[in-house]
Amino acid sequence: MLSRHRINARDLELVRASGAELLPRLDEYVEQFYAWLRQEPEFGQYFNDETLLRHVQNMQVEYWKRFFIGVVDDSYVINRRHVGEVHARIGLSVAAYFAAMDISLAMLTDMLPMSDTRYETYRAITKLIHLDTAVVTVSYNHIINEKMAGQAQALTEMSTPVTSVAEDVLMLPVVGLIDSRRAQEILSSVLGRIAETRARVFIIDISGVSVVDTAVANHLIKLTRATRLMGCKALLSGLSPAIAQTIIELGIDVSAIDTHATLRDALEESLRLVGIKLVRSHNE
Amino acid sequence: MHPRTPTEYALRVCIDGELDIPIVASRFRAWAQRSGASTIDIARITTAAIELTTNVVKYAQRGELYGRLLETPRQRAIELIVEDRGPGIADVAQAIGERFSTGGTLGLGLPGVRRLMDEFEITSQLGRGTVVRALKRIE
Numbered sequence: 001m002l003s004r005h006r007i008n009a010r011d012l013e014l015v016r017a018s019g020a021e022l023l024p025r026l027d028e029y030v031e032q033f034y035a036w037l038r039q040e041p042e043f044g045q046y047f048n049d050e051t052l053l054r055h056v057q058n059m060q061v062e063y064w065k066r067f068f069i070g071v072v073d074d075s076y077v078i079n080r081r082h083v084g085e086v087h088a089r090i091g092l093s094v095a096a097y098f099a100a101m102d103i104s105l106a107m108l109t110d111m112l113p114m115s116d117t118r119y120e121t122y123r124a125i126t127k128l129i130h131l132d133t134a135v136v137t138v139s140y141n142h143i144i145n146e147k148m149a150g151q152a153q154a155l156t157e158m159s160t161p162v163t164s165v166a167e168d169v170l171m172l173p174v175v176g177l178i179d180s181r182r183a184q185e186i187l188s189s190v191l192g193r194i195a196e197t198r199a200r201v202f203i204i205d206i207s208g209v210s211v212v213d214t215a216v217a218n219h220l221i222k223l224t225r226a227t228r229l230m231g232c233k234a235l236l237s238g239l240s241p242a243i244a245q246t247i248i249e250l251g252i253d254v255s256a257i258d259t260h261a262t263l264r265d266a267l268e269e270s271l272r273l274v275g276i277k278l279v280r281s282h283n284e
Numbered sequence: 285m286h287p288r289t290p291t292e293y294a295l296r297v298c299i300d301g302e303l304d305i306p307i308v309a310s311r312f313r314a315w316a317q318r319s320g321a322s323t324i325d326i327a328r329i330t331t332a333a334i335e336l337t338t339n340v341v342k343y344a345q346r347g348e349l350y351g352r353l354l355e356t357p358r359q360r361a362i363e364l365i366v367e368d369r370g371p372g373i374a375d376v377a378q379a380i381g382e383r384f385s386t387g388g389t390l391g392l393g394l395p396g397v398r399r400l401m402d403e404f405e406i407t408s409q410l411g412r413g414t415v416v417r418a419l420k421r422i423e
Contacts (some may be wrong), residue, residue: 145303152303177306211309211327213334214392242327250331250396251382 002072005131011124012070018112018121019068025111026061032107033060033100042096064108067128080132084139094140101133152181160186162193165267168200168274170232173263175208183219187226194232201270202227205263207238217252224257233273234258237266293365295351299340308337308349319353319362321422328400329362329420335393336366336416344370344413354419361402361421369413376408 002008022029034057037047047053066079087097109122160182165171170193172186190202204223206212212220224234237260239247247254260266271278295315297308312333316326333349340347347368354361373379380394394416398404403419 149303177309179302179305181302210313211330211334213331213338214396215334215338240327242324245324246327246331246400249328249399250335251392251399252396 001077001131001135005127005134007072007124007127007131010120011127012072014117014121014124015068015128016070017117018125019070021113022108022111023065023068026064029064029104029107029111030057030060033104036103037100040096040099042093046090046092067132070128072128072131077135080135081139083132084136085143087136088140088143094137097136097140098133101129105129160189162189164197164199165203166271166274166276168198169203169267169270170194170197170199170201171203171205171267173205173208177211178209178216178219180215180219183216183223187219187223190223191226191230194227194230199232201233201235201273203235203237203263203266203270205238205266206236206243207240207263209238209243212239212243212247214250214252217247217250217254221254221256235260235266235270237261237263293350293352295349297349299337299347299349299366299368301345302341305334305337305341309334312349312351315351316362319360319422321362321420325362325420325422329364332397332400332418332420333364333366335397336364336418339393340366340368340370344368347413359421360423361419364401364418364420365415367413367415372410372412372414373406373408374410376406380404380406 034053047056063083066076084097105126109125112118112121115121160172162170162172170190172190174186178186186204190204193199194202204220206220209216220236224236227234235258239259239261258269260269295312297311298304299308309330313326313330316329321329333351337349340349347366347370350363350365350367352363354363378384380398382395383392385393394406397416397418401418401420403417405417406414407417408414
């Protein structure tokens with residue numbers, strides 16, 4: 001990571017040396033920084049509490065103390081990653097974080113004394129700040145991915161509404177895409193409901209599914225086998241002509257699955273299987 | 285492995301884990317629909333894209349998917365390229381053969397893609413990665 005940011009031993013040495021100048025003046029920086037922060041609209045919502053503000057300021061001083069030690073090792077990176085996670089969790093945008101780092105860079109380097117190595121030091125500090133920011137950005141990504149995985153999970157849980165449509169008949173309409181996570185979810189919720197209701201027929205309607213690839217077909221075959229083990233017959237409905245054709249071209253053997261073109265066909269078949277006859281009433 | 289410039293391909297999707305499979309599927313389908321291909325061809329090439337993406341996630345964890353529309357006065361075709369820098373395939377002939385799987389699944393992915401598409405080419409180097417190029421004529 002150091003080489004990616006072109007940080008060499010000389011740079012770290014310059015960062016350390018500048019620390020001797022800047023660390024005693026960190027209070028000045030903090031004061032300037034918060035003067036800037038207060039006028040930023042996004043920051044207002046975080047600092048309405050004095051104790052919290054002091055805590056954050058202390059953390060910030062610690063951050064820069066660590067920075068000017070000028071040692072980039074695993075524990076340094078872990079620390080920076082943690083900083084990123086904290087900021088991402090409270091919902092601060094990457095753009096705001098970046099702006100804050102940029103203003104910090106300007107404020108700190110403005111405090112550098114005039115000397116022959118001033119520019120070199122400025123570059124060294126810039127590179128290390130950019131490395132920090134890169135690590136923080138990766139953490140942000142990580143948190144966002146976690147959130148997305150959580151949402152996907154929530155969506156999956158919401159989207160397996162196994163419903164009883166007649167005595168002994170369960171139905172599950174599937175909409176969207178089936179990935180292995182969702183297939184697992186479907187399998188356990190279907191088997192659970194079969195055990196609970198002692199249903200004899202289970203209809204899975206995939207008219208809302210746009211693509212059936214080999215993985216999905218595999219899941220459907222497994223689902224059929226598992227329900228059969230529980231004494232329940234599975235009927236698959238809602239295969240569009242395009243899906244039927246791709247399944248054949250993929251070479252998937254679907255002879256184990258009882259398929260029906262439409263949900264209505266499957267429903268009629270299910271009622272026949274459990275011995276229910278629907279009769280039109282004549283009293284209108 | 286020849287590097288691809290992003291501008292060459294109208295569609296470029298990064299594959300970085302299982303959560304990307306539905307993303308690839310919906311982006312690819314939306315893009316393919318704009319090409320004016322028939323419903324059945326869209327189903328074929330989207331299915332092929334998902335099969336290849338699933339393979340990347342399963343064996344190489346990450347990779348990239350590219351798509352472009354190739355047009356000549358006489359024909360239009362959709363080209364699909366999926367590449368990864370994963371472990372590679374030891375025996376390509378075996379992998380595209382029927383019902384061969386090292387992943388505990390049906391083993392129909394690669395031969396299936398070959399049947400769904402009009403052209404199919406696979407280049408793989410052990411330890412370097414795999415590139416699959418497939419083409420479907422849409423008119």
